[in-house]
Amino acid sequence: MSQSFRQPEILDIARRxxxxxxxxxAAHFGVxxxxxxxDLTDLAEAGRLERVHGGAVLPSGTTNIEYGERRSLNQEAKRAIARACADQIPNGISLFLNIGTSTEAVAxxxxxxxxxxxxxxNMNVANILAGNPGCEIIVTGGQLRRSDGGLIGNLAAETIRKFKFDLAVIGCSALDRDGDLLDFDIQEVSVSQAILRQSRKTFLVSDHTKFSRSAPARIASLADLDAFFTDAPLPPGLATACQSWGTRVVTSVRPDT
Known part of the structure; x- marks a missing residue:
């Protein structure tokens, strides 16, 4: 297989x-x-990957992957995570779902x-749940981020502060090795922090690819959450930390394992 065919597939594997x-x-391609x-050097020089010992990871940066691409990544894993999370959401409660493809899967x-x-x-969440007659839907308002249907800014945060939610389910763009939840948009971060302050219980939904990504803005720590729903075991140090914090970790088996 030529370089021009290998490199796009290498990027697809890295994104998954x-x-x-x-x-x-080398084993996968037989080279x-x-x-x-x-190949990895070429991709790193082009800014597509970041070299690490023994391989490469998606590059750290200040901008997120495009929404359409994020929506198509790890779909089965996100469904498994969402099912496990939804099983823990009772009927008859007030619930907040924020921006992200994982929270859309929960919806x-x-x-x-x-x-x-x-x-x-999240306008996409509102549209997904619009067909459920047993669900009252309230949209916060705010500045519309056209790229993903998210509503951000002061108006969104002010609306959130008018409520006290039984439960909030949030996502993040990256999860640091020390357990910090990270994101790219500082306006979205301030909204997420308002959500956490106004919720009696909080869940994080995030697939394993977030373990190896980075983003510049801090939302909170896993120590601040009640449960983390994911699809792969946490690094040992982080798993131990979650135990000490009392943060429950629910790992769904990925379809390809």
Missing amino acids: EGKVTVEGL TLQTIRR EELKHHENLMVVTN
Whole structure:
């Protein structure tokens, strides 16, 4: 397989898994380690990947992956995470769902829940749940981010402060090794922090690719949350920290494992 065909597939694998290894790619493509190293060097020089020992990861940066691309990544894993999360959401509560493809997957799993009041700053979530007659939907208002249907800014945060939610389900763009939840948009971060302050219980939904990504703005720590729903075991140090914090970790088995 030529370089022009390998490199797009290498990027696809990196987006699915968050990381690629030289040995794994060499076995996958049936080429030498040196060939893969050249591919990764080319991709790193183009800013598409960031070299690490033994392989490469998606680059750290100040901008998020495009929404359409994020929506198509790890769909089955997100569904598994969303089902596990939705199973822990009772009927008859007030619930906040924020911006993100993982929270949209949770909304899909709530279509048959009853007597929910769902507040959201995600137009996609509102549209997903519009067909559920057992769900009252309140949209926060705010500045519309056309790229993903998110509502951000002071108006969104002010609306949130008028409520006290039984439960909030949030996503994040990256999860740091110390357990900090990270994002790219400072306006979205301030809204997420308002959500956490106004919620009696909080869940995070995030797939394993977020473990190897970075973003510049801090939302909160896993220590501040009640439960974390994901699709792969946490790094040992972070798993131990979650135990000490009392943050429950629910790991859904990925379809390809």
